[in-house]
Amino acid sequence: MPAKSTASKRPDAARRDYRPAAERRVEIIAAAQAEFIRANFAGARTREIAVAAGVNQATLFKHFPTKEDLFEAAVMRPLIEAMQGMHGRIETYESAETPAEMGELARESTTRHLEDMQRVLPLLTTALFSDLESGRRVFQEQLDPLIRARGEVLSPLAKEGLSAEFLGLASFGMMFAVALQRWFGGRTDELSTTASQFNRLYTTGFAREKSSSRDK
Template identity: 80%
Template sequence: MPAPSSARKKSNAPRREYRPAAERRVEIIAAAQAEFIRANFAGARTREIAEAAGVNQATLFKHFPTKEVLFEEAVMRPLIEAMQGMHGRVEVYEAAGTPDELSELARQSTINHIEDMERILPLLTTALFSDMEAGRQLFQQRLEPLIRQRGEVLRPLAKSGLDPEFLGLASFGLMFAVALQRCFTGRTDDLSTTAIQFNRLYTSGFARGKSSSPDNED
């Protein structure tokens, strides 16, 4: 009996499902995000990323020539875009016609910001702590300017004497802390109450009274 031809052998081999290049790119990025979050930059393996995305390494490197480029596209770019999107615009608050409308706009805006922070938290920690020197550069060159910009957004709403840069940092830190708690405790409760607490803290502070404040002592 004659041996099957190579052409027949090839035709019987399972075919890789065709997917458009743009779709493959999205799948590679999603797989890379999961792997970078799991193993950090140094421990991530492109072979495992390719397998998770359903492609071979040649295809992965066709889209992303190096692991560094893949990290930039999968982690850094969405992180920075999300941080930029978290900056509320003063015009939104100025559009409110009544105190109740302002309160509702502020509540929903805060909920959106916390949800954004919760979503990007794994990418943020991966980008900052995969490599300490790279994380330092990321914070100084890319994140800190965004935090300062957030402070400038809050400047027109702030009481006299408050440093806008500190306000931006405090706002970022509070949302980071809430996102961290929800991530590691599995909390999924409605954020409305948290947002109201945030905005109450922003507008009136937390101190019970002023008479005992060191700033008021002679």
């Protein structure tokens, strides 16, 4: 009697579906980012996240016991890491001795800042506006210190009368506005052009010098 094949006993389907835990975690985080951005924290459903990640809810909760844990990993952590990276690059400006030198140092760095802001904008708005109280904590504990630190770096090169706090807010606010325009306004031009205008504004200001009538 021929030996019975063991092929039917091998869990081929299970093996095909198997993914390492680290890979599953990455896929869950990616699915969670998309769901939190789409529906905000309150509206996001772990069931939808699990389906998008190709896992069941038991597996999802094994990696992230609560929706709050998942929000932290998918939204807060990558956002803060990106913002800290932006601050780290702006510290290169400290080696500049004149506004012109700062402009040279800042060209590539400013372009990367703008790229980063555009990339993290959905995470930023989700973190700030999903929940009012949570957003307030995010701003006060995470975002505001980075904005102030940015201003402190720029302050030594600024004109008298401009506070470090204002410089940080102005820099962050302009980059945020550019990211909004590109996400919602459909702008697709090169960011390097915008970066050059940023640096020109940083180093020379935007007010046109008017000639005195007495000079005419």
